[in-house]
Amino acid sequence: MDRTDFEVIIIGGGIAGASLAYFLSQKGVSDIALLEREPQHGYHSTGRSAASLVEWDPIASVQQLKAIGGKFLRNPPAGFCENPLLLPSQVMLLYRGAMLGDFDATLGTLSRDGVEFAPLSHSEAIARVPALDLGGSDRAILLSADGRIDVHELLTGYLRSARHAGADIRVSTEVRGLVTDGERCVGALTDAGMLTAKWIVDAAGAWGGLVAKLANAAPIRLEPRRRTIVIFDPPSDLDVRAWPFVISEADQVYFSPESGGLLLSPMDQIPIEPCDAQPDDEIIAAAIERLRSLAPRLVPRALKRRWAGLRTFSPDSVPVVGPDPRVKGFFWLTGQAGFGIESSPAIGRIAADLIVDGSTDVFDASILSPARFFEK
Ligand SMILES: Cc1cc2nc3c(=O)[nH]c(=O)nc-3n(C[C@H](O)[C@H](O)[C@H](O)COP(=O)(O)OP(=O)(O)OC[C@H]3O[C@@H](n4cnc5c(N)ncnc54)[C@H](O)[C@@H]3O)c2cc1C
Incomplete structure (x- = not known):
């Protein structure tokens, strides 16, 4: 019988959701449901990118995220992939x-x-x-030292490891509604019925703003x-x-x-x-x-x-990663703009650290926090 209660539900099976599932499983959290609406993973932005690693960006924090990503792409963990993730074609x-x-x-x-x-x-x-x-x-x-990323290999590597660790990875499963109990988001209404979790993660790419609305989360404009x-x-x-x-x-x-x-x-x-x-x-x-x-x-x-x-861009063109300031249990993983593939090893790891430990030593997480749009 299919499981219905999880530690973490991730909405969206693009590179963002897949990388989070991977890094959570590396931290010992395998009680995960990764839900993708389309019949295949990476059907939207992830499968349509130019697949480049370009470690230059006018926004310093974005450049830092790309550089962390570049290290992983050059030296992935043993057994992560069958082929190189990066072709250093410059x-x-x-x-x-x-x-x-x-x-x-x-x-x-x-x-x-x-x-x-x-x-x-x-x-x-x-x-x-x-x-x-x-x-x-x-x-x-x-x-x-930059070049082209094998996006299929990277996406498959994330999903394979997470599935191997026990994650429940589903396609053709749309989240149509989110259920809140007081100030907490507790469940997702899907094609396969109601699923509950301690954390519901919005990794829905271009649909990130619509998913946030389903939870009545803080109003952050994603474009x-x-x-x-x-x-x-x-x-x-x-x-x-x-x-x-x-x-x-x-x-x-x-x-x-x-x-x-x-x-x-x-x-x-x-x-x-x-x-x-x-x-x-x-x-x-x-x-x-x-x-x-x-x-x-x-x-x-x-x-x-x-x-x-x-x-998909946030108002300051920096990703939005972290717990919602308004609705407990709702976690943003959106706004990766034009660098979501190359930065996924950084952003997935940061998100997993924040969910499991409440902090990360990889990066200054306040730069990514959804709360930054509401501080005076
Ligand atoms: C032309 C182009 C070139 C690019 N070039 C590069 C590049 O060279 N390097 C780079 O790093 N990045 C590049 N990018 C950016 C990169 O592709 C994105 O930042 C990245 O793919 C975003 O990943 P994602 O997982 O957030 O979104 P997506 O891959 O779009 O995944 C989100 C998923 O959520 C699913 N979803 C949405 N709503 C629901 C729901 N209610 N229920 C269930 N599932 C749902 C969608 O079906 C989708 O599959 C490029 C993008 C484009 C379009």
């Missing part, structure tokens, strides 16, 4: 136009934070990616924003396989080798209601025009694939 940040002014400050921050990097002249950048049409004053920074990715073939005379992941904020595009072809994102961030996001042709066309001025030889004749996903 990341190249381009500085041109209005972004040139940020170059020196970025170098300073990367040195301070111990990120492995090398500053590049425009000709050194072109030597690595010959299709780039850079001017003499353009610069680049190579993040030499899902759509982002698009397309895949196309490069010109036949260009071997792109050894290229780094190239990001140009000035041109608002990033591109990377992907299964023999190229992946390109318009870096769009259109606010949108939570949904099964679909790509927009106008946004793709505008991005291809911007690619024309950065790397004209790469402009594709046809696209092989296109998709879109949602990145």
Whole structure:
């Protein structure tokens, strides 16, 4: 007979929920239900990302979360996965136009934070990616130990370990309501009936705000924003396989080798209601025009694939992780924006520490606390 009472119920089977289930089980908590509405894990944002580890962010706390994540991805625990989690194919940040002014400050921050990097002249950048049409004053920074994450391997590793430890991991199970008893959230109404727990965790990604409303939790505005990715073939005379992941904020595009072809994102961030996001042709066309001025030889004749996903932002663009200040037993694990995969080893561990111990020595948890939006 299926269990109905748990220590922790996690709503959402993307990377956030899966990483929490893993880190809880590492702390000896296996009395967990992980509930995913879709028939497969990672169907929404997690399965649609660009899968990059980029240990640079203008928000210092986010950069720190990425760096903690990077350590795990480079050196996962023995037996966690069958294949490497990180392909260290490198990341190249381009500085041109209005972004040139940020170059020196970025170098300073990367040195301070111990990120492995090398500053590049425009000709050194072109030597690595010959299709780039850079001017003499353009610069680049190579993040030499970063690259592409095997998201499937990471997600599977989290889920496999948690299941092995005894977690009850369910798909096609939607949470439709939350039950409160006085000031405490005590249960979830699901397709499979009522489930109760000491902690109910909101790891519902773009639906995080809606789930919080079900519990009458503190009103924190979470904004899902759509982002698009397309895949196309490069010109036949260009071997792109050894290229780094190239990001140009000035041109608002990033591109990377992907299964023999190229992946390109318009870096769009259109606010949108939570949904099964679909790509927009106008946004793709505008991005291809911007690619024309950065790397004209790469402009594709046809696209092989296109998709879109949602990145969910809190009001200060820092994740919301911790107990709700209003409703006891309700725990937020949301707002991972565009870095939820690479930071999942950090955020999952922090959340597990907070649930089990009430504190963590990994990170200053007050930066992530939902209570920060209500303090004067
Ligand atoms: C185009 C794109 C590129 C990106 N690139 C990167 C990148 O390079 N590196 C990086 O680290 N991050 C990247 N991200 C961000 C990353 O994908 C997200 O931060 C991360 O996947 C968020 O994970 P999540 O588990 O919170 O959300 P999701 O993966 O969306 O999981 C939430 C789950 O909750 C489920 N759910 C919702 N409501 C309910 C309910 N009521 N009952 C049961 N289940 C429910 C949903 O079905 C969903 O599966 C990118 C995102 C996009 C869209």
